[in-house]
């Protein structure tokens with residue numbers, strides 16, 4: 341039977357619960373334990389798939405095709421363990437399940453209530469990640485202690501904690517110990533109060549993890565232990581890290597958090613194997629080179645919108661001892677100003693995924709610039725569709741070539757709706773989602789980078805390359821280097837006569853890890869490095 345860890349947050353949001361949960365999972369995994377992660381989100385949307393990136397940031401896609409919270413990306417990057425659709429539940433999903441049961445008559449005439457029906461459904465969701473093949477399940481509860489909407493989730497974990505019994509479950513509370521500049525002091529009161537809120541609903545945290553800007557003094561530790569009713573040794577500091585979120589697990593490990601978790605859960609495990617991780621940290625601390633890459637997108641002002649892309653670029657940088665500097669370029673600006681001035685001096689250009697027409701012409705202008713000036717280019721999903729449109733217009737001379745997504749009546753819809761999408765009317769969860777296989781062409785850059793004839797990548801799209809134009813593209817020098825096994829879908833394209841011009845219909849960024857960068861990102865950063873030393 342799996343042991344369960346529940347992670348709650350207090351005082352403010354954005355404390356880094358996801359990173360903390362991921363770090364704990366990473367430490368336990370590297371001690372040989374089988375770990376699973378889960379995030380409970382208290383909003384009413386069934387999933388974030390229909391939410392704007394401004395609201396929610398990136399939508400992270402799992403292998404089994406769930407559209408989920410971006411914290412799942414942290415879990416996978418830190419542990420290398422794939423999440424599933426059970427790794428993310430929202431209030432919307434829980435209520436949807438309960439209301440469907442009620443309509444079916446499953447409750448046999450009972451009055452359906454938050455307690456026990458909603459809380460039972462939540463408990464079932466939590467237990468679904470704690471199967472026989474799991475040693476420790478880590479569940480992060482979204483929101484902040486005191487929020488009305490997260491109460492049913494907290495109540496469900498309170499019940500489960502007692503049902504599982506001492507030594508089988510653990511509450512870790514992540515809180516804030518702010519530095520008040522005017523007083524020149526760090527204050528423990530907010531942390532005392534957020535722990536107090538949990539106690540008032542029957543939850544006594546076992547471990548308190550304190551986010552802070554400066555080191556806490558022994559006095560702070562003692563005070564927090566006393567007022568929060570927690571052992572002194574179970575008060576842990578999580579000070580802002582200097583360089584990278586990937587330093588967090590090592591900081592926590594130094595304070596013995598992994599040992600403490602094992603002790604509280606009555607478990608034993610081998611010492612942590614952290615040498616690969618430490619090597620990666622030392623590389624990120626001492627880069628030998630630097631490249632500047634442009635991301636031409638609609639949400640560049642919002643770091644969370646392209647989270648996995650930024651991470652994947654960093655990972656490639658770690659492996660190449662290279663600091664990757666990002667120049668965020670607003671796609672619409674490349675429509676008004678010329679690409680050459682906005683992109684002057686960059687060593688690589690990346691066009692990410694997206695939806696809708698806004699900014700498209702700017703992305704296409706940026707791609708023309710990358711193609712003509714032989715600047716390394718990586719296109720992801722919509723980025724690939726734009727690259728195909730650019731090629732169709734400017735190399736094949738197909739005037740007004742476009743995508744059916746924005747111009748359904750155009751003459752040259754070189755990007756068209758997938759056959760299976762034609763009957764779709766509902767927006768949520770209906771795209772081509774999750775991992776699909778892709779066969780790589782023998783003499784291609786993609787094949788050389790992946791070092792495999794066949795790969796699996798995750799998808800999230802409705803449109804694809806229109807097969808009518810394939811022969812024309814190939815004749816003009818585009819290599820369709822990745823195809824679905826039945827040959828029907830173009831998954832990767834590249835240009836023969838270019839140092840690095842590669843685009844994929846998939847989202848490879850979701851599979852990159854800090855100690856195992858994704859081959860396409862690594863290839864891109866490597867090409868950027870060569871471009872920097874000898875611009876073509």
Ligand code: GLN
Nearest residue numbers: 693694721722801802803
């Ligand atoms: N809007 C495009 C489609 O649906 C691309 C999607 C994406 O970039 N994720 O096909």
